[in-house]
Each structure stands twice: as structure tokens, then as C-alpha cells.
Amino acid sequence: MTVRQCLVLLLACCALGLGVPLLLGVTYSARLSSHDTGFFAVQVDDAIAADAQPRRPRRSVLVVIDGLGHEAAKTMGAIALLREHGQCRKTAVGVPSMSRPVYATISTGLEQDRTGARGNDDETPLFAQSIWQRARAAGMSVAVVSELTWWEELFPGAFTHYDVLPLDADYFAALPPADLQLVHPLYVDEVGHEFGAASPEYAEAVGRADRELTGLLRTLDFAQDLVVLTADHGHSARGGHGGAQEPIANVMTCHAGLGVRRDPEYGHLRITTVAPSLALLLGLPFPAHMRAGDDDLDALFAIADPAAFSPEYLADRRAAVERFRRANEDAVRAWLPDSAGSWDAFTRSGASATAAARGSWSPRWRWCSCCSSSSTAGASSRARPAARPCSASASSRCSGPSPTPCRSACAAASTSARSPAAPTSSASPSPWASAGPPSRSSSTGWCAAIAAP
Numbered sequence: 233m234t235v236r237q238c239l240v241l242l243l244a245c246c247a248l249g250l251g252v253p254l255l256l257g258v259t260y261s262a263r264l265s266s267h268d269t270g271f272f273a274v275q276v277d278d279a280i281a282a283d284a285q286p287r288r289p290r291r292s293v294l295v296v297i298d299g300l301g302h303e304a305a306k307t308m309g310a311i312a313l314l315r316e317h318g319q320c321r322k323t324a325v326g327v328p329s330m331s332r333p334v335y336a337t338i339s340t341g342l343e344q345d346r347t348g349a350r351g352n353d354d355e356t357p358l359f360a361q362s363i364w365q366r367a368r369a370a371g372m373s374v375a376v377v378s379e380l381t382w383w384e385e386l387f388p389g390a391f392t393h394y395d396v397l398p399l400d401a402d403y404f405a406a407l408p409p410a411d412l413q414l415v416h417p418l419y420v421d422e423v424g425h426e427f428g429a430a431s432p433e434y435a436e437a438v439g440r441a442d443r444e445l446t447g448l449l450r451t452l453d454f455a456q457d458l459v460v461l462t463a464d465h466g467h468s469a470r471g472g473h474g475g476a477q478e479p480i481a482n483v484m485t486c487h488a489g490l491g492v493r494r495d496p497e498y499g500h501l502r503i504t505t506v507a508p509s510l511a512l513l514l515g516l517p518f519p520a521h522m523r524a525g526d527d528d529l530d531a532l533f534a535i536a537d538p539a540a541f542s543p544e545y546l547a548d549r550r551a552a553v554e555r556f557r558r559a560n561e562d563a564v565r566a567w568l569p570d571s572a573g574s575w576d577a578f579t580r581s582g583a584s585a586t587a588a589a590r591g592s593w594s595p596r597w598r599w600c601s602c603c604s605s606s607s608t609a610g611a612s613s614r615a616r617p618a619a620r621p622c623s624a625s626a627s628s629r630c631s632g633p634s635p636t637p638c639r640s641a642c643a644a645a646s647t648s649a650r651s652p653a654a655p656t657s658s659a660s661p662s663p664w665a666s667a668g669p670p671s672r673s674s675s676t677g678w679c680a681a682i683a684a685p
């Protein structure tokens with residue numbers, strides 16, 4: 233081979249080495265499961281044994297400080313205070329480390345590539361059940377203070393009170409009374425984008441969050457109240473996020489107050505375990521679609537203080553985690569026998585991103601156009617939603633010239649696609665259908681796809 237040929241070969245290899253990762257990176261979001269193609273998720277019905285109900289905190293607060301990376305959080309006095317009354321864990325948020333996808337994961341316990349919230353601009357409500365809906369179904373009031381409307385867009389009707397405040401407000405002082413409160417300031421993220429995580433401006437914004445959060449913590453009684461603090465992502469030194477880099481994709485999660493085991497060591501956590509941990513500490517059933525299998529749900533029982541709960545309650549919850557794992561394993565194995573029931577193997581196979589799009593398998597959850605006059609099978613089920621969802625319960629009906637039960641329409645749509653037999657236990661009516669989300673439009677909805685034999 234001549235020198236010239238060697239150079240050409242070297243250049244071609246470089247171009248390939250740069251081009252392929254760039255292409256894969258640019259198209260990453262587009263390759264995730266989408267509202268158009270449907271989702272592989274397993275719904276598990278959960279209930280807490282009547283005689284095992286724990287004492288619920290007087291007041292529970294979830295603090296999500298947008299853009300607060302793990303290292304910056306460690307500098308905060310408020311974190312030291314939370315560790316005094318509980319424990320803090322370095323938390324991997326996964327990818328994409330973008331706001332709306334991680335809000336979805338924090339709320340549902342389902343990882344980003346299976347919720348459908350693929351980016352910040354997608355306003356479509358999620359099919360997956362959230363901790364907010366679990367709380368509402370248990371009769372709790374749920375209030376939000378945020379600079380964005382995104383939480384309500386993800387979970388319409390899940391909140392009893394929703395305030396959107398300007399950048400300069402003290403979000404922590406403005407929380408309206410409720411059983412469960414979500415406080416979500418954005419100014420750390422905004423400064424992170426403009427100046428980067430290495431800037432004095434970012435440090436100043438973190439200092440402001442520290443002062444305002446400490447103000448809230450001083451009003452709480454850790455013997456009766458519960459606080460969980462987390463974040464959606466950090467920032468690079470120059471500003472920006474979205475990838476899996478260490479300073480971007482790791483945040484701090486602290487649990488403190490009633491029911492939390494005190495532990496001075498920094499542990500580890502996955503962001504998917506935040507919603508289940510709230511459920512456990514609040515005495516709520518786990519979110520129905522949460523990640524189970526290849527998970528870190530065992531961390532739940534290192535977060536909960538065994539002295540604060542009855543042995544019956546903790547045994548009931550451990551059994552529930554095992555039930556979720558078994559149901560997920562069975563479903564994944566039925567969809568892809570080679571996966572041996574492992575979500576990680578299923579995801580690595582690329583199945584969830586491509587099989588539904590090819591129509592070779594039927595995803596478990598689809599957005600359905602329930603009673604459009606042209607709603608003939610698959611075509612309408614893949615239509616991009618134009619409006620909010622109607623309830624996906626068996627009894628919900630769409631208005632219009634020929635009212636159609638939502639689930640019947642979906643069943644007709646989904647059986648048009650070839651699909652392997654899948655466990656039927658997860659195809660039951662949505663448990664949150666009666667508690668919300670409310671019907672804002674009657675023409676579309678999320679429905680469980682009924683797998684064809």
C-alpha cells in the first residue's frame with residue numbers, strides 16, 4: 233500500500249469514527265419510543281394491605297432544583313441539614329439528561345426512553361402513572377410552585393393547585409398549603425446555561441437556592457414532616473446538559489424527616505427510585521409502570537427507617553417490589569425470549585425503539601384516536617394526538633355522532649397489528665382512570681393495547 237493510499241484510508245477511518253457517533257447522537261431522541269409508535273411498559277396493580285397502613289407525614293415536600301449538579305449540591309448548608317435528619321445519595325439521572333424527560337422519570341419511576349417525553353418541547357401527557365396521581369387517588373391534596381407549566385402538561389389534572397411564578401420569586405416561601413408539595417425553581421439552570429457550572433454566577437444562584445431552601449426547612453418539623461430533594465441534571469463547566477457526562481448526569485437526592493433512616497454516608501441511587509421512595513414513605517401504592525427488573529429498588533429499604541414502620545408494612549412493600557419485578561420479567565420475556573426477561577437486554581436489543589415502528593410487535597400502550605369517524609384500526613392509533621387525553625377506562629366514551637367506548641376502539645386498533653402473546657394481567661383498566669386525569673377532550677386517549685394471540 234502506498235503512502236497516499238494509507239493517508240486516504242486513515243482519513244476515511246477518521247471520518248467514519250467522527251460521523252457515526254455524531255449521527256447516533258443527533259438522532260438519539262428520535263430513536264426512542266414515541267407517542268406515535270407506542271411504548272413497552274408493564275402495568276402492575278398495587279395495593280397496600282389494609283392492616284399495614286403506616287402513619288403518613290403531616291406535610292411532604294419534593295424539592296426539584298433545576299440544573300443543580302451533584303458537586304454543587306454538596307456545597308449547600310441545606311444539604312448538611314437534610315443529612316442531619318436523613319440521608320443523601322449521589323443520583324444517576326440517565327439519558328437524556330434533559331428537563332422534561334427527567335421530570336417524567338422523577339414522577340413515574342419509569343426511565344426516560346420509555347415514557348414518551350423525549351424532549352423539552354413535547355407537551356403530550358404521559359400514559360404512565362405518576363406519584364401525583366397516586367397521591368390524589370388516596371385523597372391527598374397536591375400543590376406545585378414552578379416557573380414552568382410542564383408538570384401539569386405531563387400529568388393534566390394531577391394537581392389541586394398549580395402556581396407559575398416569575399424568576400425572582402422565593403419559590404420556597406410561596407408554597408400553598410397541601411399534603412404533598414412540589415417546589416421547582418429554575419434560576420440555577422438558567423444561570424448554568426448562560427455562564428456554566430464553573431462560573432461565580434452559578435455559585436451565586438446555588439447560594440440563593442441554599443438560602444431559600446434553608447428558610448423552608450426551618451419551618452418544618454422533621455419529626456412529623458418529610459422532605460425529598462433532587463434535581464433533573466447538572467451542568468457542564470461551560471453550561472449545557474443532555475448527555476451522560478459525570479457532572480451533568482449526576483445529582484443529589486436527599487430524604488429527610490418522618491420515616492427516613494438517618495445515614496451519614498453518601499449512598500447511590502437511580503432517579504427512577506425517587507417516585508417509589510415517595511410512595512413508600514407516604515404509604516401509597518407504587519406507581520403502576522415504575523421500572524422493575526435490573527433496578528435499584530432495594531435502596532428503598534435502606535431509605536426507610538425500620539423503626540418508623542411496622543414489620544407488616546415493610547414486608548408488604550417488599551412483596552410488592554417482587555411482584556412488580558416478576559410481572560415485568562414475564563412480560564419482557566414474552567416480548568423477546570432472548571432477553572431472559574431483562575429490561576437491560578431488551579433495551580440493548582433495540583427492540584423497543586424499532587419493533588413497534590416496524591409493526592412487528594404491538595406495544596403495550598398507545599395513544600388512540602377513540603372515535604374519529606375515520607378511526608379504522610391501526611391508522612388512527614398511530615395518529616399524533618391533537619388534544620388532551622380522555623380517560624382510558626373501559627366505561628369512558630367519546631362524544632360525537634357515534635360514541636365509542638375508548639378501550640374498544642383501542643382494542644380494535646391494536647389487534648390489527650401482529651403481536652406475540654403477552655401476559656394479560658397488565659391489560660386491565662387503568663387504575664387512575666377514576667381519579668384523573670380528567671377528560672379535557674373526548675376524542676383521544678391512552679389505552680392499554682390488547683395483545684393479539
Ligand SMILES: [Zn+2]
Nearest residue numbers: 299331421425
Ligand atoms: Zn436546562
